[in-house]
Amino acid sequence: MRSIAVIGGGITGVTTAYALVKRGFAVTVFEKNRYAAMETSYANGGQLSASNAEVWNSWSTILHGMQWMMRPDAPLLVNPKPSWHKLSWFAEFVANVPHYKRNTIETTRLAIAARQYLFDWAEQEQIDFDLKRQGILHFYRSRAGFEHAGRVSKLLAAGGLPRRAVTPEEMRAIEPTLKGQFYGGYFTESDASGDIHKYSNGLAAAAERSGACFLWNRDVVAVRHAGQTIEIDAEELPGSTAPQTLTFDGVVICAGVHSRKLAAALGDRLNVYPVKGYSITVPLTDEQSQQAAPNVSLLDDETKLVSSRFAGHSAGSEGSDRLRVAGTAEFNGYNRDIRADRIKPLVDWVQANFPEINTRQVIPWAGLRPMMPNMMPRVGRGRHGNVYYNTGHGHLGWTLSAATAEMVAGIMMENGVDSSKV
Known part of the structure; x- marks a missing residue:
């Protein structure tokens, strides 16, 4: 052996x-x-999201990154202090822009295959991980964002993933608790969410x-x-x-x-470069918060934030009812500090989209994603x-x-x- x-x-x-x-x-x-x-793998956004397979290697990402560089609350933040590791990574990132379509399609195929393995293994081994097979809803506040999503949907379809455009009215039927004004969305019924740590x-x-x-x-x-x-x-x-x-x-x-x-x-x-991501976990300890929290997993493409609902057993336990909100990308080396100015946009996002959720107590977290330039x-x-x-x-x-x-x-x-x- x-x-x-x-x-x-x-x-x-x-x-x-x-x-x-x-x-x-x-x-x-x-x-x-x-x-x-x-x-x-401790406290990520909780999504099994083939619909999020679009790679970041595009000129629009680079442009947004430059525009956001001086904003501490930006979805993508780059520490301007140079290092050879960072410079070489970004050079290779730019060199892979021509492979954006090919890599997005291949990532979609991988994600679809992986999703089925994960489901099968959980069933065979009887793993309880707060699985919700209720799809993932991407939503857009602008026409430009919605139209870009339409172009991405063609690449996802080429990789074997169907998802459908939905109107604001259909979005609210899918997730009635979502507040705000939206241009439209895309719904992927085959996606799911759960607790990666469990x-x-x-x-x-x-x-x-x-x-x-x-x-x-x-x-x-x-x-x-x-x-x-x-x-x-x-x-x-x-x-x-x-x-x-x-x-x-x-x-x-x-x-x-x-x-x-x-x-x-x-x-x-x-x-591999360490790209820091943040999350908050909001315990849903009162009935009003439980009623106001979304059940369908969400992805806000403008702010690059995701949310997932973990339904458990009793308040205060590992499996208690809670909402996870995660996102942002910070290029700051191996720094693991949890910054208040990076956590605040996540709390503000909950208050803006789900104002009746009690955010008096949130549990912040940060982790380093291992990211290749392509x-x-x-x-x-x-x-x-x-x-x-x-x-x-x-x-x-x-x-x-x-x-x-x-x-x-x-x-x-x-x-x-x-x-x-x-």
């Missing part, structure tokens, strides 16, 4: 471990936190039941290619005296924004035959994770990292 290390216990690491262990590999997952999905932990437990080993509180401090094997130095947190060295037949890097450093140690260039995940082999990557999923980590996990596991079987070989 071939031994495979998976570095990273977020959604991509967990789905990769599950796909590999189901194929008969001996899987060991290294995760520096005490539990699965404690960083970028899903990740449920799937990690399923992988463990199938034989995967999860080494929690293990920080990988070094990884080396040693011919036919991979050597990993990992220290136990907090405060072990010396790292322990473990040897494996192969490795899959699923370490999010940390993947760039690990790839460099293995002789590969992986230009907005496509890096999936497949590295320079060495026993090194593989499944990382760089950007703002669609959960949406794409299961498909890319299946892809990398299939590639490993085809390339001879085969569990049947002793």
Whole structure:
């Protein structure tokens, strides 16, 4: 049985471990936190959104980014302080503008495939993750935004995803609680929402039941290619005296924004940039807030904010009734600070669109999305035959994770990292 290390216990690491262990590999997952999905997979927007597959590589995105640069509340914010990492990333981002249509179509195909895997795995393993299969409604306040969405819809359709235009009246029939004046919207009935953190932990437990080993509180401090094997130095947190060295037949890097450093140690260039996103979770603890909160997952294309409703059991519990609002993109290096001026627009958005929700108490969060310049995940082999990557999923980590996990596991079987070989 071939031994495979998976570095990273977020959604991509967990789905990769599950796909590999189901194929008969001996899987060991290294995760520096005490539990699965404690960083970028902790509190995202909660959407399984093939309808959000449009890549960002366009001249309009670049123009908006320049216009927003001095606005602290802007949907996209770039710290003007230069660094080689940032400059090289943006240069490659611009170089991929000609591939906008192709990459949007391919991302759509991946998202559709991934969505079905995620649903099937949850059903097989009986994972409760507050799933709502009520579609996702994109809404637009201007004619220009609505017409751009129409052009995007043609690309989504080319990737196999149908979605339909809806009038403001139809929008309110789909989600009666939504307040405001709108030009129109697009509704994707096949999309869904749920709690990524609960899903990740449920799937990690399923992988463990199938034989995967999860080494929690293990920080990988070094990884080396040693011919036919991979050597990993990992220290136990907090405060072990010396790292322990473990040897494996192969490795899959699923370490999010940390993947760039690990790839460099293995002789590969992986230009992942950490793009910070923010979210708030609003506990719906009173009846008025529960009645006023949306049930359908939403995407406001003007502000680039999404919302999802998680229905649970009792107030104050992990599964309590709550509203998640997330979005924004901040290019500020590996900074994880939760800035009040970036959280305020999310609270204001709730108050503007759902004024009867009580926002006296909100739980803020920030995470670093691992984003490649072409907005496509890096999936497949590295320079060495026993090194593989499944990382760089950007703002669609959960949406794409299961498909890319299946892809990398299939590639490993085809390339001879085969569990049947002793």
